Amino acid sequence: MSSRDTIFKAIRQGLGRGPLDDAARAKLDARIAEPPQHIRATVDDADLVARFAQRFESRSGTTERIASLADVPAAVAALAESYAIAPSAVVGTALGELAWPEGWQIDHGAATIDVMLGVSLAWRGIAETGSILMLSGPERPITHNFVPETHVVVLPVEHLVRHYEDCWVALREAGQGAPRAMNFISGPSRTGDVEQTIELGAHGPRRMHVLILG
Amino acid sequence: MEFRSPEFKTRAVHALHDANLQKALSNTKAGFVVKRAQAAAEMPEFEALRDTAAEIKNHVLANLDHYLEKYEAAVTAAGGHVHYATDAEDARRIILGICKKANAKRITKGKSMVSEEMSLNEALIGEGYEVVETDLGEYIIQLADEPPSHIIAPAIHKTKDQVADLFAAAHNKPRKTDRAALVAEAREVLREKYFTAEVGITGGNFLVAETGSSVIVTNEGNGDLTQTLAKVHIVTSGIERVIPTLDDLSVFLRILARSATGQETESYTTFSTGPRRPGDIDGPEEYHVVLLDNGRSKMLGSRFQDMLRCIRCGACMNHCPVYGSIGGHAYGWVYPGPMGSVLTPLIKGMDGTYDLPNACTLNGRCQSVCPVRIPLPDLLREIRHQQFRKDMTPKRQKQALKLWRYVAERPKLYHFAERIGVRILASMANGKGKLRSLPFDPGWTGARDLPAPTGRTFLELWQAKRGDK
Amino acid sequence: MSDTPTKPRPRVGLFATCVMNAFRPSIGFASAKLLEDAGCHVSVPAAQTCCGQPGLNSGDEDSALALAKQVIEAFEEFDYVVGPSGSCMATIRHDYPNLFADMADWRKRAEALAAKSYELLSFLTDVMGVTEVDAEYHGTITYHDSCSGLRSMGVKGQPRQLLGTVKGLTIKEMEDTDVCCGFGGTFCVKYPEISEKMADDKLANAAATGADTLLGGDLGCLLHLAGRLRRKGSPVKVYHTAEVLAGLADGPSLGEAPKEA
Structure with missing residues (x-):
């Protein structure tokens, strides 16, 4: 047998x-x-963006509001400058064609070991916990989320939802089943493995910055 | 993993005298207990979520065969492979086969207690593979050549200075004692391993039948790098970890981190569904799931079925005062603390595990924090009953119980004996109110005096005064 | 509410725990006084011995079953069974019905007894509506929550509420008051070193409050803690909460030498 x-x-x-x-x-x-719906955390905030930002920042992430997709390169460049990161990034094609400032080197391939900066488009943001949901795909390489030391994520406000469950509704509506990888990311990588004291940047990004778009 | 539960007593005493360990354990309270209490208090729905989580698990267990079939079909449809392993040996054989086929040399691993159950590292290393644990805690204890002492914080027993010594010896770099510098050094060393490993092995906190996804919940991101950068991703999990839908999963996401570390959520919750898809430019080329039984199916329908609800959050051990006194190593196998004291005898057998369910005061703090409401004290007591029936209870204790019963079933004899007993003890105390030693002492006066009785029993005084029946 | 003359006083069977019966009769008298002051009629059945917990917790289910039957027979005639111990009373309340899972008749009787069994202090406040006591104790106390009382019988606020009405008494809460003291029945003799460590953790928390008296609701824990304090030469006194509430804490505390006559 x-x-x-x-x-x-x-x-x-x-x-x-x-x-x-x-x-x-x-x-x-x-x-x-037709999955039964269970009890959820109450999210009665009128301002979901504020809740998202407050929660995400409570775990050492940072956020910034931008008006249009065209503002992404400037915001990324400013961040890179403030942290003395070289003008080079991996960028998912899901973000479309962006006009990067002169001197910037942009790569759309998988992140290699020396990549220091990644820029990605979030699929959803979750206000409940201040998390973003990333899906894998040719336009959204998963290595961009984990390999670079600094990760910048663009979150369009229309994709900010209240609960995890709202993501499942959207995913089922999209009708493609689960992608190969989905990641809820709720802040920079951290560890408490040395004397239970939190240190950032254990293996994944040391810094996470969300550009809230719209 | 080596099985050292039979040495519980000596290892426990050793642990009590290990100053480094005691220092490390004292961090647990602020690190886990206080944070969990805050997280639970901040969420009005928390108690109701615990109920729901337990109900979902009960529903799954009653229909486990069906949900496993659904899960398996979904994984297969996504291009992955599901392997079933009846026991640790079976699992090792399967995984060694996958690694061999992948022509692997270097294998990276995310934290997986199921792989510890399989003694997987020993088997892989024995076959000549380089195995690199990538969870920082696991990496530290791998360097120290020690087993984990906690299921979510494997190196909780190590102090910063001990970590500094281990890194200095292993990395050929100047010794650093700054925490951030230690973390940065491990990051740099392990980075290269992720990119060069052929196989990445992770655990699976949950398996979603609806989508065929395995889910890991981590803070470090090591599991993600492990499974994304290797050519072959192997998930190791227990057969009981399947849940029906993503909506069911949401309930567990809300209680797992809060129970484990007191966080609202961990940094990363990662779903993996099969290997890379057409057009993908990263992700593993092969995806395997090894589902381990190892005694789990036998718990179904038994008095221990509730144990299969366990989501391995570690809250029971964080709140266990015995674990807090002796740490995880004394328990001698993969799973320490209350959940381990139930699981170890059930998985490894009753032989050699006598102390585990007995080294417990049945204080119930574990049950009060268990996110899936496992009645751990009742289960521990049930194992004691089985030990008694198997005649494993020490002879002296059995005789004492037998004598106690004989006397206690005869109220007249019982009260007569108590009257004699209290008179003897009171006269031995000789007006000092306490006894420093006892004849036939079962273990009381090693560390404590015995407050002496006053010389008369309550019942005899009451009857003299009140003449009650 | 109703003080209609027809309402009889509740008949309470006092469960005299085996340890109390032997080591600390004053707890029994204190319990009886508190119950009578609250308007109960108190009886102490002579046919009682032990609740069966030693067998139950050591794997000897048969012995637990035999003793449970004896307790049911001795106490089922009363309106309530009340005892100054969360641990014994939790056995009666929670474990008895499960012991008789396969014996319908006995199960019914066990359930009936379980439904009217109470730990002393929660009975006084929650059932009898007692809100204050007439007692004096001059000292600063810290209260240890014994595990069975706390987690199985819901004893937490009640003793503190009543202690708050004792004249001259100050309560100082210790850290980790809800953590086990390391007694655990036979645990304390089977694993004495671990038990000692747990006792020392508890006593360090108690000492940090500066309290001169340690109180609790289970004599097992108190004997263990008092024994450890006496061994270390500490002057901290240990009493059962009921002794203080009944004004019977004027004698020697646990393990303390009686005063010369």
């Missing part, structure tokens, strides 16, 4: 039954097709 069969047999033996009948299976499948 394969390990799979052994385990399924043991599970059913433990539960004191054979395989579920069709009716029971249909009921469970229906639970997946």
Whole structure:
């Protein structure tokens, strides 16, 4: 008997039954097709942007409001200058064609070990926890989120939602199933592994800056 | 991982005298206990979420076969592979096979207690692979050649100075004692490993049947780099970790971080669904999930089924005063503290694990913080019952229980015996109000005096005064 | 509310825990006084011995079952069963019904008894509506929350509320007052070193308050803590909360030598 069969047999033996009948299976499948909605954290803030920013900043992230996508390069350049980061970045093509200042080197490929700055487009922002949701795809390389020391994320306000669950609704509406990778990111990388004292930049980005667009 | 639970007593006493360990453990309270209490207090829905989480887990366990099938089908549809392993050996065989096929030399690993259960590192290293733990805590204890002492903070027993010594020895760099500098040094060293590993192994906090996604929750981002940069990503998880939908998952995301570290959320919650897709320019080329049974299916339908709700947050050990006194190593296997004292006898067997469920005062603090409301004290007591039935309870204790029962079932004899007993003890105290030693002492007077009885029992005084029946 | 003359006084069976019966009769008298002051009729059945917890916690379910039957028989005639111990009373309240899971008749009787079983102080406040006591104690106390009382019987505010009405008494809360003291029944003799460490952590927290008296609601914990204090030569006094509330804390504290006559 394969390990799979052994385990399924043991599970059913433990539960004191054979395989579920069709009716029971249909009921469970229906639970997946129309997931029950559970209790959530109350998010009654009138100003979701303020809540998002407050929560994100509580975990050492930083935010900035910009008016249009065209403002992204200048905001990134200013940030790079303030931290003395060289004018070079990996940028997902999901952000479209941006007019970068002269002297900037922009790469759309996967992040390599020496990349110091990444600029990405968030798929959603979640006001409840002040988190962003990144999806993987050819236009949104996942390495951009984790390899660079500084990560700048553009979050269009129309994509700021209240709860995690709002993301699932949007994801199901998009009808593509789950992408290969999805990341809720809620601030810079951190560790408490040395004497339970928080240090930033354990492995992922040391700095995270969200440009709230709109 | 080496199994040293039989040495619990000696290792516990050793731990009590380890000054570095005691210093490190004293950090736990401010680090975890206080923060969890704040996080719970700040969220009015927290208690209701715990109830919901327990209900979802109960629903899954009652239908585990179905949800595993759904999950497996979704992973397969996304181009991934699901492997089932009945025990640790089975799991090692599967993973060694994947690594061999991948022509791997270097393997990076995110924190995974299931892989500790499999003794995976020993097996991989034995086959000549270079294995690099990338979670900072795991990396520290790998350098120290020690097992984890906590399931979410594996190096909680190490002080900064000890870490400094380990890094100086391993990295060939000047010794640093600044925390930030230590973290930066590990970052630099491990970065190169991520980019050159052929296989990346992570755990899986949750498996979502709806989408076929494995989910890890981390603060460091090491798991993400591990699984994104290697050619082959292997997820190790227990068969009980599947949940139906993303909406169910949301409930757990709200309680896991709060229970574990007192955070509203960890920095990263990462979903992986299969290997890289057409057009993707990064991500692993192969995606495998190894689902470990290792005694879990046997808990289904037993008095220990509730234990399968566990989400490995560590809150029970953070709040356990015994764990807080002796740390995790004394427990002698992967899972320490209250949850470990239930799981270890169930997974490794009753032999050699006698002390684990007994070294507990049944104070119930673990249960009061468990996010999925596992009745840990009841389960620990149930293991004691099984030990008793298997005749594992020490003879002396069994005889004492037998005598106690014989006397206690005979009220007249019982009260007569108590009257004699209190007179003897009172006269031994000789007006001092306390006894410094006892004949046939079962272990009381090593560290404490025995406050002496006054010489008469309550019942005899009451009856003399009140003549009550 | 109703002081109609027809309403009989509740008949309370006092559960005299085995440790109390042997080591500290004054807790029994203090309990009886507090109950009678609250308007109860108190009886102490002679047929009682032990609640069965030693067997229950050491794996000997049969012994626990036999003793549970005995307790049920001795106490089921009363309106309430009340004891000065969160631990024993939690056994009766929570464990008895489960012990008889497969014995319908006994289960019913166990459930009936469980429903009317109370830890002393929570009974006084929550059932009898007592809000103050007439007692004096000159000292600063700190109160240790014994685990079973706290987590299984919901005893937390009640003793503090009543202690607040004792003349001359000041309460100073210690840190980690809800953390186990390391007694744990047989735990304290099976793992004495760990138990000692837990006691010392507890006593360090108590000492940090500057209190001259340590109070608690379970004699097991108190014997353990008083024993450790006496061994270390500490002058801190240890009493059961009921002794202070009943004004019976004028004798030697636990482990203290009686005054010369």
